[in-house]
Amino acid sequence: MSEKPSDDQPSAPEIPDDVWEQFTRDTARNTSAPKEPSARARMVTERLRQQEARGESPPGWRTGPARQEGDGRAARRRKLWAFLGVPVAVAMALVALKPSLLPGDPFGTDETRAAASPLPVETGSPTAAPGASDPETPTLDKPFAGSPALRWADGEAGIVPPEAKAVGSVPEDRVRQALKLTKKLLVGANLDPKAVRGARPEAALSVLDPKQPELLDELDTALRSPSREHDPVTLFSRFDPDEVRPVGDVIKTRGHMTFKKGSHGGVAVRADYTFVYPVVRADGPVEVTRTIVRRVLDVELADPAQYQVTEGRLLLLEDDQEIGNSSCDVHDGYLHPEFSSSEPTGAPPSGPATDPYDRSRDIDRDDSDACGTVTRT
Template sequence: MSTVPPPDRSDDDPAPSLSDEQLESFLREAAESGHAPSAPKEPSARARMVARRLREEDEAARRAAPGGGRGGRVPGRKRKEPGPPAPPGWRTGPAGQESKGGGSRRRRLGTVVGVLVLAALAVVAVRPSLLLDRLPGGGGGAEQPLAAENALPTGAPGDPARSGRATREHPFRGSPAERWAEGADAIEVPAAKALSGMSEKDVAFALRRTKELLVSANLDPGVLRGEQPDEALAVLDPKQPELLPELRRSLRAPDEEHDPLRLFTRFDPDEVRPAGDVVKVRGHMTLAAGEPGVVKVNADYTFVYPLVRADGDDGEVSRTIVRRVLTLTLNDPARWDVTEGKLLLEKYFSEHNNTDCDIDDGYLHPAFAADGPSGERPTGPTVDPYDRSQPLTGADSEGCGRVTRT
C-alpha cells in the first residue's frame, strides 16, 4: 500500500506511457527484491507541461547553436536530455534516505536483531531464573568471586548481597561462601623456592603433597561418606611416632579420645548426603624455614558443606562449616631420620560448626531447622564460622559454642 498521494491529473489528460528505461528499471527491481516494488507514479499534468516546455526550449537552443540540429554536440561533454521528474518514493526515495545497498543491509540487520531479542525473551519467559540469577539480589546465582586469600583477613565477611534460604539448586544462598572458590582448585599452592637448605624442587614437592592431603581428607567423596582416607594417610611418614597408629585407631573405633574428625571430614551416609557436588573452600598456604634441612608448610582452610537428609525429600539444605589449620614439614633424609618422600605432621587444629557436640562416633551431624533444638546445650562462646580473621589454636577447639550463621 502506497503512502504517496495519488498524482494530480484531470480526467481529459491522456495517461502517458512509461519509457523503456522506466519499464526496464521497474522489472529489474522486482526481480532483485523478490517482490513487486511500488509502481512508478505518473507525473501530474503540470509536471508534463513543464517538461514539454523545457524540451522545446532546449531544442530551440540547439538549433540556434553553430552546426545546429539534433546532431550538434559540445566536444568533450556528454549531454543528457532531461526527462520527466521522478515522483517521490520511487527511484529517488524520500529526502535523506540512505542508498539502496546501505539501507538494505541496515534493514536486514534490524530484522536479525529483532529475531534474537524475541528468542531471548522467549527463553527468559520459560526460565526466568536465567535472568534473575544474574541480577543483584536475584535468584541465587554466584556473584563475582573473591580474589584468592594469601593471609588472614582483617575481619569477618559481611552479609551476602543475596539473602534467603538455601535450596538444592542454590545450596550456598545466604552464605558468604557463595563467592568462594570451589573444591580442589581453591587450594592454591604458593610459588616454590629454595629454602632451609632444601632445593626448589623439594619445596614444590612439599607443597604438592600438602595439597593432596587436604583434598583427600576434606574433599574426596568417599572420605566424606565415611570411607578410609588412604591417600591422605599415604602422605604421612610412618616413622613419626604414634601418629599413623593413632589415626587408624580413631577411624576404626572412634570415641571422645580418638576422634578422626580432628583431621578428616566425615558424614554418616545413613543420615545425610551432599546437596550437589560442590564444596566451597577458602584459605591460604605459606612456607617457612625450620631447622636446617626442614621446610614447613602452613595451611589454613575453611570448608563449607551443603547437605540434605539421606531419607527425606523435604528440600531443606543445611550447611556444616569446618576450619582446619595444620603444619606439615619436609625433612632432608640426609640429616634426619625420616622416610624419603613423606611428610611429618607437626600440628593440626580443627573447628566444626553446625554439628551435635555430644556425639563421638567419628561423624559430623548437622542440624536442620525442622528438627528444632537438640543435643548438648551450648556452653562455649558464640562463633561466626565464616570469620577467618583470628588464628585457630588448640584452646579454641574445646567446648560447645553457638554459631551465629551457617
Template sequence: MSAGRDGSARSDEEWERFLRESVAGAADAPKEPSARARDVAKRLRAEPGRGPEGWRSYTPARPRRRTGWYVAGLLAALVLVVVALAPERTVDLFAGGDPDAAPSAAETARPTQAPPAEAARRPTVDEPFRGSPAARWASGAAGITVPEAGAVGWMSAAEVERALARSRDFLVMSNLDRGVLRGEHPAKAVELINPHQEDVQDLLGTAFRTPSEKNDPLLLFSRFQPSRTRLIGDVVKTRGRLTYREGERGALQVTADVTFVYPVARAGSDDEIVRTIVRRELVLSWDDPDKVITEPGTFSIVSYAYDMTNGGCGAPTGYLTPPFGTDGRADEANTEIDPYDRSAPVGRSGSAGDGCAKATRS
C-alpha cells in the same frame, strides 16, 4: 545528387529522408511540454520549501527512520530504573539467580576482618550456598592458594613446589574426596603421612575403629555418615592458603589454614539444608631424610587444630553429625563464633576436646 556544406555528396534519397524527418520530428527528439504540464510545474515551484525539479530528474526515496537506537535507549533507561529500585533482583537476573556469584579474590594473607553480612536467605537444593559468604568462594582445590616456591633448607625451589602441591593434595584427599566425605577410609591421604611418626600412627590405628575424644578421625578428616546425612550437589566451597618457612633441622614447614563449607541435608529428604563449616589449620614438616627417619614423599604432622560448627556435639562418632530440626541443638555450647571470620587464629585445639561452638551465621 546534391552536395552538402562540407562539399560531400549526398544521394537524392538521403536528402528527401532528411527533409521528411525535419518536418515530422525524430522519434527521440525532445518535445515541447504541453501547456498543462507547464502550469503544474509552475505551481510546484511556487510551493514553500520546494525547489524546481528537472522535467526528467530522479529523486531517490528517503531512507527509513532508524528507530532501533530509540528502542535501545528506552530499554537502557528501564534497566537503570530497575537497578535503582531493586538491585538485589537485578543481580539475581544477571548472576543466574545467585546475587553472591561474583567471586572473591584469592586469599594470599590473613584477612583483617570478617566478610560482611549477607542478606538472610535460605539455601536451596539448586543454590546451597545462597545467603552465605561462601557463595563468593572458589570450589574445591581452587580455593586453596599456593604461594610461589623458593629454595628452603635442604630443598630446591623445584622440590618445594612439589612439596606444596602434595600438601594441598593431602587437604583435598582428606576433606574433599567424595569417598572420604561419604565415610570411606582415607587411604590415599594416609599414605602421605610419615609411617614412622608413632603418635599420629597410633591415632590412625584406632580412630576409625573406636573413635574417642583423643583418637577421632575428625581431627584430620571430614566424614559424614551416609545413612544419616546426604551431601547436596558436587561442590564444596573452600577458602584458605598455604604458607611455608624453614623449620627444624632445615626442614620445609608448610602451614595450611583452610575453611571448608559442606551443604548437607538429612538422608532421604530435602526439607532442610544445613551448612557444616570446618576450618582446619595443619602444620606439616617435610624433613631431610639425612636427619629425620622418614619415607620419600611423606611428611610429619607438627600440629593440627580445627573449628567446627553445625557438625554435631556430644560423644565422638567418627562422623560430622549436622543438626536437623531440633536434633542436637541442646548440646551446643554457649560459645559463639563466626565460622566465616578468618581474621583470627583457629580457636579450637585438635586434642583439647573442649566441646562445640555455636555459629553466629551459616
C-alpha cells in the same frame, strides 16, 4: 492578502494563507531532495511568479521575516543540542561503564551478578569477615544460596599453593614437593568423595610419615573405635551415610598456604582452609543445611639425611579445627549437621557464638574443645 489585479491583467484566484504556509513548509522540506514538481505545484508556482511580478508576493516568499524567524529557531535548536550534548555524552559513558546505574537494570548487570562472581585466590589472612549475604534459603538446586561460600572456588580449585622458592638450604624443588604433598593431604582429608561419605581416608593417610611416633596408630584407633580422646573428625571431614548425604558434588573451599624453613632440616608448611558442605537428611524432609569446617595444619617435609623420616612423606606437627553447625559432644567419628526443622541433638552449646566464615581471626587453641553456636551457615 494580495490586491485585486487591474482589468488589463489576467485574473488569478486568491490563495488562502494556510496554503501559503503549507507551500512554504513543503518547499523548505524538499529543497535538499529536488524532484519533478507536480502539475498542481507548477500551477501554484506560476501564480506566485505572476503575483511577484505585480509586487504582490506575501511575506516569506523567497526572503522575508518568516524565513528569518525560522532560521532563528533552527539556530536555537542547534545551540540547545550543543548544550545538551556534553552531559548526555557523559551520562552515556557512565552507563556504558556501569549499566546498573539505569533504573530497573534493563541489561541484567546489577549487583547480583557481581555478588556471584568468583573471588580472587586468597594469598594471606583476610582483614575482616565476609560481608552479609542475601538471606536466601539453600535448596537442592542452589545449596550455597545465602552463603559467602557462593563466591568461593569449587573443591580442589580452592587449594592453590603459592609459588615455590628456595628456603635457606632447601632447594626450590623440595619446597614445591612439600606444597604438593600438603595439598594432597587436604584433598584426601576433606574433599575425597568416598572419605566425606564415611569411608577410610586412604589418600590422606598415604601422605603422612609412618615413622612419626604413634601418629598412624592413633589415627587408626580413631577411625576404628572413635571416642572423645580419639576422634577422626579432628583431621578428617566425615559424615554418617545413614544420617545425611551430600547435595551435589561441590564442596566450597577457601584458604591459603605459607612456608618457611622447618625445624627438622626441611620446609615447614602451614595450611589454613575452610570447607563448606551442603547436606540433606538421608531419609526424611528435603531440607538443605550446611556444615562449615576450618582446618589449620602445620606440617613439614623433613630432611631424611638428618632425621629418621620417610622420603616423600609429611610430618604432622599440629592440627587445629573449628567446626560450625555440628552437634556438640558427639564423638562417633562423624560430623552431625543440625537442621532448623528438627530439635538439636547432642549437648547444649557451651562456647561463644562465632561466624564460621570469618577467616580473619585465629582459631583459639586454648579453647579448642568448646562447642558454641554459629551466627550463620
